[in-house]
Amino acid sequence: MKxxxxxxxxxxxxxxxxAQENGRELTLKDCYRIAKQGNVVVQQAQHSLKARQYTxxxxxxxxxxxxxxxxxxxxxxxxxxxNLQQVKDGVVNGSAAQSANTANEVYHQVTGQDLPQPVKxxxxxxxxxxxxxxxxxxxxxxxxxxxxxxGLFLRQPIYMGxxxxxxxxxxxxxxxxxxxxxxxVEKELSFGISAQYLRILYLNTIMAHETVIVDxxxxxxxxxxxxxxxxxxxxxxxxxxxxxxxQATNRYANLELDKQNALLELNKLLGQPLETPITxxxxxRYNDYNLSKDTTLDLENNATYRLVENTQAQAQVxxxxxxxxxxxxxxxxxxxNLYQKDLPVTVPPWLIGVEMQxxxxxxFSRVKRTRASQQLVEEAKLAAENTKSxxxxxxxIARNKMTALRNTVASLDxxxxxxxxxxxxxxxxxxxxxxxxxxxxxxxxxxxxxEKTYYTAVLGYYxxxxxxxNVLGTPEEFAxxxxxxx
Numbered sequence: 368m369k370x371x372x373x374x375x376x377x378x379x380x381x382x383x384x385x386a387q388e389n390g391r392e393l394t395l396k397d398c399y400r401i402a403k404q405g406n407v408v409v410q411q412a413q414h415s416l417k418a419r420q421y422t423x424x425x426x427x428x429x430x431x432x433x434x435x436x437x438x439x440x441x442x443x444x445x446x447x448x449x450n451l452q453q454v455k456d457g458v459v460n461g462s463a464a465q466s467a468n469t470a471n472e473v474y475h476q477v478t479g480q481d482l483p484q485p486v487k488x489x490x491x492x493x494x495x496x497x498x499x500x501x502x503x504x505x506x507x508x509x510x511x512x513x514x515x516x517x518g519l520f521l522r523q524p525i526y527m528g529x530x531x532x533x534x535x536x537x538x539x540x541x542x543x544x545x546x547x548x549x550x551x552v553e554k555e556l557s558f559g560i561s562a563q564y565l566r567i568l569y570l571n572t573i574m575a576h577e578t579v580i581v582d583x584x585x586x587x588x589x590x591x592x593x594x595x596x597x598x599x600x601x602x603x604x605x606x607x608x609x610x611x612x613x614q615a616t617n618r619y620a621n622l623e624l625d626k627q628n629a630l631l632e633l634n635k636l637l638g639q640p641l642e643t644p645i646t647x648x649x650x651x652r653y654n655d656y657n658l659s660k661d662t663t664l665d666l667e668n669n670a671t672y673r674l675v676e677n678t679q680a681q682a683q684v685x686x687x688x689x690x691x692x693x694x695x696x697x698x699x700x701x702x703x704n705l706y707q708k709d710l711p712v713t714v715p716p717w718l719i720g721v722e723m724q725x726x727x728x729x730x731f732s733r734v735k736r737t738r739a740s741q742q743l744v745e746e747a748k749l750a751a752e753n754t755k756s757x758x759x760x761x762x763x764i765a766r767n768k769m770t771a772l773r774n775t776v777a778s779l780d781x782x783x784x785x786x787x788x789x790x791x792x793x794x795x796x797x798x799x800x801x802x803x804x805x806x807x808x809x810x811x812x813x814x815x816x817x818e819k820t821y822y823t824a825v826l827g828y829y830x831x832x833x834x835x836x837n838v839l840g841t842p843e844e845f846a847x848x849x850x851x852x853x
Contacts, residue, residue: 528694
């Protein structure tokens with residue numbers, strides 16, 4: 368679906384509300400369009416998809432080097448020192464021996480003979496005396512007790528054993544899941560709007576007929592009043608006519624309240640303020656729809672199945688990710704100390720290198736995780752099969768409901784026409800004093816009930832049709848059909 372900038376949402380809603388205020392009739396297709404722009408659940412799905420897309424972009428950049436600025440203040444409990452006293456004897460004796468050997472080499476080059484041993488000993492003793500005199504009698508510090516560090520640390524992945532690609536695949540699967548989830552939300556919203564729209568058409572139809580019925584009850588009451596005034600009709604029959612009229616007006620008032628509630632619920636589905644005026648004056652008219660017997664369920668066009676099927680791809684990626692945990696990680700590293708004053712001699716100003724991280728034993732937890740991921744793959748396969756059979760069942764049930772209700776509507780249409788004729792005949796007989804006011808009231812009640820029963824069956828037929836297109840994954844086809852029957 369084409370993304371619409373957020374800045375245009377208020378403008379679109381304002382235009383839609385203005386069109387409604389001007390009395391423009393809302394079609395079912397209009398309701399779909401407004402809901403996709405303003406419904407909160409649809410917007411949540413859109414934001415969820417956008418978040419998944421950003422996560423995918425982040426994972427696609429996982430191979431880029433990571434550069435951190437590291438800074439800190441260090442205070443050593445004890446300064447680092449080199450223990451010169453420990454190596455004093457070795458330094459003194461080694462230097463003395465080296466001096467004696469050097470003198471002997473020089474003498475040998477000049478005379479061709481070695482120095483006498485007493486001379487060597489004197490040279491060695493003299494050297495020892497000099498070195499002992501100048502050798503430090505303390506241990507020098509290698510660093511100050513406190514110092515600052517500040518540097519740039521670089522870490523570049525070289526080989527991750529498939530961990531990054533697994534994360535990218537999982538993020539891609541999550542994006543697909545977000546797309547299917549958005550389609551599913553929009554599809555279910557369209558079905559809910561269709562049901563609510565049909566309810567309003569049904570109420571419009573019943574109210575239109577109820578207006579006629581209320582007027583008939585009023586005329587019957589007025590006729591009974593005239594008969595009572597002429598002392599032709601007993602008072603209790605007049606009271607019966609009055610009660611029947613009052614009940615009819617109450618039923619009409621209740622229908623008006625039901626329609627107000629239906630409009631409020633429709634506004635909620637459309638994502639509009641509850642008080643937004645909506646103009647829907649159409650009535651429910653029956654038009655038989657010729658179902659194609661060879662209609663098959665296109666799973667690739669069904670968001671419910673695609674969303675469940677996508678969990679299988681996610682589970683397979685999880686298997687790949689758990690297996691990659693057994694592989695080593697290799698990084699190129701580098702570090703440059705930007706603040707090199709008072710650094711310890713053990714801290715270099717800069718360094719580069721290669722680092723490997725490889726967990727060689729973890730108590731076999733990776734093996735268990737891999738097996739768990741493989742079980743999730745099998746679970747996802749079974750869920751996809753179950754979803755497919757459920758969708759096929761729902762499609763068959765919706766088709767059978769439409770067939771059954773088609774027969775019901777045909778029989779009820781004949782019955783309601785007979786009830787109308789009966790009411791007309793009884794009314795004529797009453798005017799000829801061959802039937803009573805109560806007979807007319809009973810006939811009107813029966814006609815009213817038959818009309819409600821007939822249009823309830825018509826409503827059920829269209830709801831089954833809406834479910835049929837909803838399962839097929841193309842609810843917009845239902846809107847085209849309903850709007851085309853007007």
